[in-house]
Amino acid sequence: MKPGPIIPSNVASLKSLTVTMAVMSYLACLAIGALILVDRAVTNWTSGLAREMTVQVRQVKSVDINAEVEKVRKILDGFPGIITVEVLGPEVGAKLLEPWLGEGSLEGLPVPRLIRVVTDEEAPPDLAVLEDRLAEAQGVHLDTHRKWEAELTRMARALTILSYAILLLISVSAIAIVVFATRAVLQANRPVVELLHLVGARNSYIARQIDGRFLRSGLLSGFMGVFMGLLTFLLLGMTGVEAGNGFAAASRSLLFASPDIAIWSYGVLFAVPVAATAICLVTSRVTLLRRLGGAM
Amino acid sequence: MLQLEGVGLRYGRGPEILRDVSFVMRPGDFYFLTGPSGAGKSSLLKLLFLSLQPTRGSLRIFGEDVRSIAQDKLPLIRRRIGVVFQEFRLLDHLSTFDNVALPLRVANKSEQSYKRDVMDLLDWVGLSHQARAFPPVLSGGEKQRAAIARAVIAKPQLLLADEPTGNVDPVLAKRLLHLFLELNRLGTTMLIATHDKALIRQATKPAMHLEQGVLDLQ
Numbered sequence: 480m481k482p483g484p485i486i487p488s489n490v491a492s493l494k495s496l497t498v499t500m501a502v503m504s505y506l507a508c509l510a511i512g513a514l515i516l517v518d519r520a521v522t523n524w525t526s527g528l529a530r531e532m533t534v535q536v537r538q539v540k541s542v543d544i545n546a547e548v549e550k551v552r553k554i555l556d557g558f559p560g561i562i563t564v565e566v567l568g569p570e571v572g573a574k575l576l577e578p579w580l581g582e583g584s585l586e587g588l589p590v591p592r593l594i595r596v597v598t599d600e601e602a603p604p605d606l607a608v609l610e611d612r613l614a615e616a617q618g619v620h621l622d623t624h625r626k627w628e629a630e631l632t633r634m635a636r637a638l639t640i641l642s643y644a645i646l647l648l649i650s651v652s653a654i655a656i657v658v659f660a661t662r663a664v665l666q667a668n669r670p671v672v673e674l675l676h677l678v679g680a681r682n683s684y685i686a687r688q689i690d691g692r693f694l695r696s697g698l699l700s701g702f703m704g705v706f707m708g709l710l711t712f713l714l715l716g717m718t719g720v721e722a723g724n725g726f727a728a729a730s731r732s733l734l735f736a737s738p739d740i741a742i743w744s745y746g747v748l749f750a751v752p753v754a755a756t757a758i759c760l761v762t763s764r765v766t767l768l769r770r771l772g773g774a775m
Numbered sequence: 776m777l778q779l780e781g782v783g784l785r786y787g788r789g790p791e792i793l794r795d796v797s798f799v800m801r802p803g804d805f806y807f808l809t810g811p812s813g814a815g816k817s818s819l820l821k822l823l824f825l826s827l828q829p830t831r832g833s834l835r836i837f838g839e840d841v842r843s844i845a846q847d848k849l850p851l852i853r854r855r856i857g858v859v860f861q862e863f864r865l866l867d868h869l870s871t872f873d874n875v876a877l878p879l880r881v882a883n884k885s886e887q888s889y890k891r892d893v894m895d896l897l898d899w900v901g902l903s904h905q906a907r908a909f910p911p912v913l914s915g916g917e918k919q920r921a922a923i924a925r926a927v928i929a930k931p932q933l934l935l936a937d938e939p940t941g942n943v944d945p946v947l948a949k950r951l952l953h954l955f956l957e958l959n960r961l962g963t964t965m966l967i968a969t970h971d972k973a974l975i976r977q978a979t980k981p982a983m984h985l986e987q988g989v990l991d992l993q
Contacts, residue, residue, distance in 0.1 A: 482876070482886055487868040674864050677824060678925075679854035680881035681847075772846060 485675065486668050486688045493696045496660040496759075500697060503653045504704020504755045505711075507646060508748055512712060514642040515744050516729045519736075521635035528624040528631070529603075532596040537618035538589030548592050550616045555596055558612070560604030563597035591618075650758065657693065657762040664689055665770055672771070682771040690763045697759025701752025708748065709734070776802050776933060776964050777823065782832035784818055792818045794988040795832070800966065802932070805959045807975045808968040810985035816968040817861060819985065820935050823966065824858045825849065837932075854882060857931030857963075859939045863922040865910040871897065871921050872906040878929040889928075896924045899954070901947070915942040923951060927958060934958060936967045940974055952978055 534555065536548050548566060555564040572590045580588075598604055606623060613619045665672060668689075675685050716730035733744060777800040784793040792815045800806060810816050821827045822834060825841060834841045837852060844852060857878075865874045872893055873880075879889040897903045900920040910918060919942045926934060934955070940948035952974055959965050969975065975982050984991040 482873050482880065483869050485866075485869070485877075485880070489868075670864070671866060673826075674866065675877075675881060676850075677826060677853060677858060678878040678881055679850045679929075681850045684881055684883070 484688070486664075486671060486685075486692075488692065493660060493664070493692055496656065496693075497696045497700045497703075499656050500653060500700030500755055500759065501703035501707070503649050503656070504701045504751050505707045506704075507649050507751050507754070508705055508708025509711065510642050510645040510649065511747055511751065512708065512730075512733055514639060514646075515747065516733060517635055517638045517642070519732070519740070520729075521631060524631050525628050526600070528628045530598055530600055531624065532598060533622045533624070534594040534596060534613065535620040535622060536592045536594070536616065537620065538591065539618040542617050544592060544618075547616045547618060548594065551594060551613060551619055554612050554615065555594065558604055558609060560599050560602050561596055562599050563595075565595040565597075567593040567595060650754075653755070653758050654762050657759050658766050661689075661693070661763045661766040662770065664692075665767065682768055685771055686764055686767040689767055690760060693759040693763035694756060697756035698752060700759075701755030704755065705748055705751050708751075776800050776804070776837060777966075778833075778835040779822075780833045782822065782829045782834055784815075784822060784827065785830050791830075792988050793822075793829075793990075796985075796988075796990045797832075798983065798990060798992060800933075800964055802964055803959070803962060805956075805965040805978070805980040806967070807978070807980060807982035808966055808985060809970065809972075809975070809982050814985045815988045816985055817937055819990075820858075820937050820966070820968060823933075824856050824935050825853060850881075854878065854929060855932045857926035857929065857934040859919075859923050859926045859934075859936035861937040861941070863910075863918045865913075865918055865921055865925075867910050870907050870909055871902055871913065871917075874910065874921055875924045875928055877925060882929070893924075893928060896928055900924050900951075916944070916947065919943055920947070920951075923954070927954070927963075931963060933964045934966070936965075936969075938969055939967060940969065940971055945973075948974060949977065 534551055536544060536551055538544050539547075552564055552566055555561055569590060569592060572593055575593075576590065606621070610621055613621055672685055675688075712730040712734050716727055716734060718727065735741075736744060777798075779799075780797050782793060782796040783791050785791045796819065808816050808819065818827070822829055822841075823836070825836070825844075828834075828841060837855060839848075839852065865871075866877070869877070875897060876886070876889055876893045879893075880886075894903060894906065897906050900923065902917060902920055902924065905913060905917060905921075910921070913921065919939065923936070923939055926936065936955070939955075940951055943951065948971065955965055955967065956978065981992075
């Protein structure tokens with residue numbers, strides 16, 4: 480017959496701790512999901528922005544804009560590091576101004592012409608030289624999207640910091656909860672702990688009898704949290720199929736990404752049960768040893 | 776083994792429960808501790824099994840001053856002391872077998888290594904039929920015998936017992952006394968707090984009398 484557990488498991492049950500830690504793990508999953516999505520979106524946006532430039536050719540009095548556009552196109556075509564040059568029709572510029580000026584009211588207005596340029600990511604063009612060359616034409620302005628890229632990076636960094644701050648808060652709350660739960664278990668089992676001390680048990684031995692329960696609680700709550708988190712992303716993805724963007728698309732991209740990205744995403748999400756278990760085990764062990772060390 | 780010099784004890788700011796208690800016990804000694812209820816017998820035993828520290832005076836056990844025993848050394852000293860508590864202090868969620876085996880289990884001994892000894896001892900105290908029973912279903916006498924078995928299972932060098940025969944019939948009391956005498960003959964130092972004058976007479980061992988916190992070596 481196996482010896483019974485020295486610390487009774489029905490005294491000061493850890494059910495409440497498991498439920499609370501599961502909620503914490505769930506919130507951590509959502510924060511990590513947001514972190515992954517922001518990181519992925521910013522990478523996509525910035526790589527797109529970094530690869531593209533726009534050359535704007537403004538109307539200059541007594542200068543043929545079409546000739547200037549052609550001059551610019553020739554400069555761009557042969558420039559090292561430029562892959563594609565696409566001269567956009569006058570209607571594109573008009574379309575961009577439509578929200579401010581309205582439809583059909585652009586006749587006779589000096590609407591600038593736009594040239595879309597795609598650069599080689601591996602060997603980008605020398606922008607200083609390019610700007611010098613473009614100055615040969617009149618009314619030319621090179622827009623490298625650097626300003627937008629900087630804005631996006633700043634916003635992404637703020638969101639990332641926010642997500643990390645949320646994760647930190649969740650971790651601190653989880654640690655506090657485990658400390659309280661450990662104290663409650665010790666308090667409820669005080670007569671047993673006292674007797675164990677009197678028959679010669681070491682603090683580490685008593686701690687081992689208790690922290691196994693925290694290990695199980697941490698592991699269970701972590702997996703419950705991840706399961707609920709994945710379920711949330713799945714439901715969000717399913718409910719917004721028609722919309723094709725926003726939360727739904729983001730959730731779908733998180734769950735059904737290409738294998739190389741998915742392995743990383745799922746790996747980070749499944750680090751939550753590991754973290755929850757580590758928090759439960761380490762915090763309870765440290766609390767137990769500190770509290771037991773205070774008792775004679 | 777035990778050396779008390781001018782030991783005093785008070786709980787919080789209350790009156791002194793023990794006053795200027797001084798005595799020495801050498802290895803192999805056997806003493807009874809008598810005195811009326813409330814005289815401080817249990818408090819003195821608590822000092823000796825390191826549950827309390829004296830508020831004044833000096834207490835040395837196994838050559839160590841109790842005030843300077845390091846935390847990590849305390850369990851090793853306690854393993855050399857067997858204690859029979861007046862209120863038994865059996866763990867209700869453990870079987871009689873597991874309760875008796877507790878001092879061996881906390882010393883990280885395997886069940887295989889102590890199973891035979893525990894069953895033999897339970898047999899000796901007449902509890903082998905209750906080995907798998909839990910304390911709530913045991914009678915007062917059975918609990919007392921289980922508590923005594925737990926105190927002696929690890930063959931302690933010092934046995935402290937608080938009214939160990941208080942809940943057993945005279946026949947069993949005599950049997951338990953023989954167990955204590957036998958353990959003492961094998962080298963265990965004994966201090967037994969009791970009201971049982973007949974037991975003291977039978978044992979023909981010296982007694983210390985404690986009254987109003989003052990110890991009188993008779």
